[in-house]
Amino acid sequence: MKIGINKISFYAPKYYLDLKTLAYARNVEPEKYTKGLLTNKMSVVPMNQDIVSMAANATLNYLTKEDIKDIDLILFTTETGQDYSKSAATHLISILGLRNDVRAVELKQACYATTAALYFAKGHILQNPNSKVLVLASDIARYGLESPGEPTQGAGAVSILVSKDPNIMVLENEYGIYSEDIYDFWRPDGSDYAMVDGQYSNEQYKKFFLKTYNDYLTKTQSSISDFSALTFHIPYSKIGLRSLELVAEKSTYPQLFNNFDKAIIYNKEIGNIYTGSLFLSLIALFEFGNLKASDKVGMFGYGSGAVAEFFVGTMVSDYKAHLLPMLHKKILDSRTELKINEYEYLITNKTPKEVILDKDTHGRVQLESILNFQRKYKINI
Numbered sequence: 001m002k003i004g005i006n007k008i009s010f011y012a013p014k015y016y017l018d019l020k021t022l023a024y025a026r027n028v029e030p031e032k033y034t035k036g037l038l039t040n041k042m043s044v045v046p047m048n049q050d051i052v053s054m055a056a057n058a059t060l061n062y063l064t065k066e067d068i069k070d071i072d073l074i075l076f077t078t079e080t081g082q083d084y085s086k087s088a089a090t091h092l093i094s095i096l097g098l099r100n101d102v103r104a105v106e107l108k109q110a111c112y113a114t115t116a117a118l119y120f121a122k123g124h125i126l127q128n129p130n131s132k133v134l135v136l137a138s139d140i141a142r143y144g145l146e147s148p149g150e151p152t153q154g155a156g157a158v159s160i161l162v163s164k165d166p167n168i169m170v171l172e173n174e175y176g177i178y179s180e181d182i183y184d185f186w187r188p189d190g191s192d193y194a195m196v197d198g199q200y201s202n203e204q205y206k207k208f209f210l211k212t213y214n215d216y217l218t219k220t221q222s223s224i225s226d227f228s229a230l231t232f233h234i235p236y237s238k239i240g241l242r243s244l245e246l247v248a249e250k251s252t253y254p255q256l257f258n259n260f261d262k263a264i265i266y267n268k269e270i271g272n273i274y275t276g277s278l279f280l281s282l283i284a285l286f287e288f289g290n291l292k293a294s295d296k297v298g299m300f301g302y303g304s305g306a307v308a309e310f311f312v313g314t315m316v317s318d319y320k321a322h323l324l325p326m327l328h329k330k331i332l333d334s335r336t337e338l339k340i341n342e343y344e345y346l347i348t349n350k351t352p353k354e355v356i357l358d359k360d361t362h363g364r365v366q367l368e369s370i371l372n373f374q375r376k377y378k379i380n381i
């Protein structure tokens, strides 16, 4: 049975900070961010968006009545969860009007969790061929003001509908995997901001990439020439480029580098969305890249702590007809640029524990209130 990505979309919240503005404020050369990290902007969440509303907005971009009927598993991946007990996935049942005979679960292993969710989704569909699985990746990445990680923040969500006979990409069964107990990036209980050993995390990321990539090549007896594109988990795009350079030379494999440039178009505009980063890159590759039916795309999923996987998808004929580039352009074009003091206010002032929020026009789903520690969402039809 062929199982894979049937539909895919993203949502980015209405505010962004231009990284040149951040660079001037922090007395850093703007090129360090735009060329050194390959990031131009980072999304900033308003108080009326959270991981649930962003995931719902990404899903509403494509959801049909037939999908609602067929979805019987929701896998919500995040590392910025809102509740230690109730999964973010359960909110989606009421917001999207899904069936009640659905499994709804939140998964965590830093940014790797979405790659794991795709693996679990495939297993579920093998046993239930007519089901569709909603895989959601939604995060608000925060390192704090004036920290080295500050230019690698962001916020956003990716929504993936997994099914048999997919319209966009078949997920192949083979994979390379590597896990090790390390502290490269972590966020202990009670800490609002991630802690990170920046240069060590970069080294580990590249080590894990080589281990999983080589594991995959050995298991499948394949080589770099079998791929039309390699995509990466990219908290900032430069780390993907540096990893690609470890296994391919630009002069020998120009197509891999051309497709990589296309695959970072959205990440450069939105910044780090943790669990969704690899899949945001995949959306850009599908929409702007040069891929034809049967082309193979390598994907590197990485989550600090750390677990990594290299896995592969095969493009389906006519996949372009199932993408949403105009809608994605509209989402990005409708954003508002923040001044540095506005950004600093939003980063340091969390949504209050009890609050009723104003309605606005960005995103069909918004957080309406938090009362008695319960979140309520409103949907603008």
Ligand code: HMG
Pocket (backbone or CB within 6 Å): 029, 031, 032, 033, 035, 036, 037, 079, 110, 111, 112, 148, 149, 150, 151, 152, 184, 185, 196, 197, 198, 199, 201, 202, 205, 233, 235, 236, 238, 239, 242, 274, 302, 303, 304
């Ligand atoms: P830093 O020390 O401020 O920057 O931290 P740097 O000195 O390493 O410079 C960065 C790049 O800018 C370098 O490029 C410089 O040469 C260049 P490279 O040599 O690497 O290609 N540069 C310039 N380029 C042009 N003009 C200039 C200029 N100046 C310098 N004037 C760091 C950078 C990424 C470490 C920091 O921002 C950080 O700690 N970020 C968070 C950690 C992170 O994202 N790590 C990635 C691997 S871990 C991971 O992916 C997991 C994660 O997603 C979490 C999860 O799994 O949940 C984070």
